[in-house]
Structure formats: C-alpha cells, structure tokens
Amino acid sequence: xxxxxxxxxxxxxxxxxxxxxxxxxxxxxxxxxxxxxxxxxxxxxxxxxxxxxxxxxxxxxxxxxxxxxxxxxxxxxxxxxxxxxxxxxxxxxxxxxxxxxxxxxxxxxxxxxxxxxxxxxxxxxxxxxxxxxxxxxxxxxx
Numbered sequence: 001x002x003x004x005x006x007x008x009x010x011x012x013x014x015x016x017x018x019x020x021x022x023x024x025x026x027x028x029x030x031x032x033x034x035x036x037x038x039x040x041x042x043x044x045x046x047x048x049x050x051x052x053x054x055x056x057x058x059x060x061x062x063x064x065x066x067x068x069x070x071x072x073x074x075x076x077x078x079x080x081x082x083x084x085x086x087x088x089x090x091x092x093x094x095x096x097x098x099x100x101x102x103x104x105x106x107x108x109x110x111x112x113x114x115x116x117x118x119x120x121x122x123x124x125x126x127x128x129x130x131x132x133x134x135x136x137x138x139x140x141x142x
Contacts, residue, residue, distance in 0.1 A: 005042035005072065008034055013061025017053050034069055045071040047099065050079030054095035063102045074103050075111045077121055093125055097132030 010030065012018035018027035034043055047053075047062055066074055076099055082088050103110045112118040119126045 005044055006037060007044040007046055007075075009046040009048055010062065010065070011046075011048045012053050013058035013063070013065060017055075017058050021053055031065065031069070038069060038071075042072045043069065044073040044075065045069065046075045046077070048077050048079050049092070049096050049099065050082050051092060054092055054099070059095065059099045059102065062099070063106065066103060066108055067106055071108065073109045073111060076100050076103070083122075083124070088125060093122075093128050094132050096122075097129055097136060100129075101133060101136040 008030070010018070010027075011021050012027065015025065015027045018030075019025045034045075037043055045066060076096060078088050078092075078096065082092075100110055100112070104113070112121045115126070115130065118129050122129050
C-alpha cells in the first residue's frame with residue numbers, strides 16, 4: 001500500500017555537517033528511515049544551502065545520498081536568513097549552482113529546474129545563479 005509523500009530536509013552531505021546543522025548525530029538513522037519509507041511512499045528531499053553546508057564534501061555526499069535514496073523530487077533553496085541579509089553571493093551562489101547541476105546530472109527531478117523556478121527560489125540572485133549554471137555545463141562530464 002502506497003502512502004502519501006513526505007519531504008525531508010537533510011541539509012548536509014556529511015555526518016559532521018548534519019550534526020552541526022541539526023544539532024544531533026542522527027544522519028545514519030534518518031537515511032535508514034527515509035529508505036524504509038521510500039519502499040512504501042514518495043520521498044522528496046530538500047537541501048537548504050547556507051554558509052555552513054555548501055562545501056564540496058557536502059555537495060558530493062548529498063548527491064551520492066540522493067542516488068541511493070532515489071527521491072521523487074529534490075528541492076534546493078537558500079538559507080533565507082543569510083540570503084535576505086545579502087550574505088548569499090559569489091561563492092555560495094556558485095556552490096548552489098554546482099549542487100543543482102550535479103543533481104540534475106543524475107536524472108533526478110530538481111527544483112528549481114528552470115529559469116522561472118530559479119527566479120522564484122532565488123529572487124535577488126537568479127541571474128547570477130543562471131550565469132554560474134552555464135559555467136558548469138560540460139565541466140563535470142565524464
């Protein structure tokens with residue numbers, strides 16, 4: 001019997017970052033629970049990116065995790081308190097673009113997946129995000 005969808009905001013790709021962001025060393029248990037739920041229902045994952053969780057290890061770890069869990073949708077958003085203060089530029093936008101690009105390369109349904117969605121999710125920096133995304137085209141191709 002299929003259940004409804006559940007959205008889980010993981011916000012990390014490593015155990016250390018998960019512990020820092022969530023305040024509890026529970027990433028393994030969360031992953032196990034998501035995998036079990038995925039057998040019976042839809043799972044959507046969310047990544048709220050900020051200055052504390054957009055390092056390369058977290059991005060690569062989260063992309064690997066999504067490949068393992070096969071969510072229906074992956075949503076990437078900024079950490080809003082940093083974003084609205086104007087702390088969300090340059091390096092953070094580049095890392096968000098990298099995350100969106102690598103997730104898209106896996107074939108997953110990624111939101112924001114088009115320009116209209118990027119304008120909605122990143123209203124003050126969507127053009128910078130678009131530029132960063134174009135820089136990744138072909139960069140990670142094997």
